[in-house]
Amino acid sequence: MTRPPxxxxxxxxxxxxxxxxRLRxxxxxxxxxxxxxxxxxxPRPPHDHFLTPAGHRIREAVPEAPEPPTPPASSVFTARVGGEEEPPGHSPARVREVHSAWQGLLELRRMTNPDGATDRPCGWERAHLVQAAALALEAAGHRPAGPxxxxxxxxxxxQPEAVAVRESDPEALRGCAATLEAAGWQAGEYTEPRTRARYLLASPRRTR
Structure with a gap:
């Protein structure tokens, strides 16, 4: 791209x-x-168009000049990673948003994984590890931490291609591990040497 869009x-x-x-x-x-x-x-029907990594960078970059009005940030879905200062409530609207985002991610897997697999993370997830893991957890009903x-x-x-997942409740931590594994991630439980707190180290699975 030699000039801005x-x-x-x-x-x-x-x-x-x-x-x-997906573009319209x-x-x-x-x-x-x-x-x-x-x-x-x-290449497969319905031959929809999608952003490339370069397109995603353009979309996420702060514009250098004023642009036409865009929807407010609150209308853009963001997975809850836990610890947000003002986390959105567990409203029916939020549940629908999370469900829609998860279904969209499964469709992205089908469209972009070479074999069309939906049980394995895709390139977008590998480039957005924290958001992808958080979406898998929130979509399965796990509760993100508030302040x-x-x-x-x-x-x-x-570590490359790895995120840490922490939960104060050991049973809830094991539940997070089971959810991530079902969503196509590998998750192992470890202990912090200094605090002795247990945590998960999770990474996207590459093969079945």
């Missing part, structure tokens, strides 16, 4: 599904994004 192209990029990266636009707009390496056309509440907390680690 036009305002119209940026609107298409900004309107991409926050989880799957005119054939000319989508073709232009493909030409510049910001999108790709899936002063017990619950799971998902955090990045220095």
């Amino acid at each position: 036009t305002a119209a192209q940026r609107r298409v990029i900004d309107g991409a599904d926050p989880v799957t990266g 636009g005119t054939p000319a707009q989508l073709a232009a994004l493909v030409k510049h390496g910001l999108a790709f056309r899936h 002063d509440e017990d619950g799971y907390r998902v955090r990045a680690t220095p």
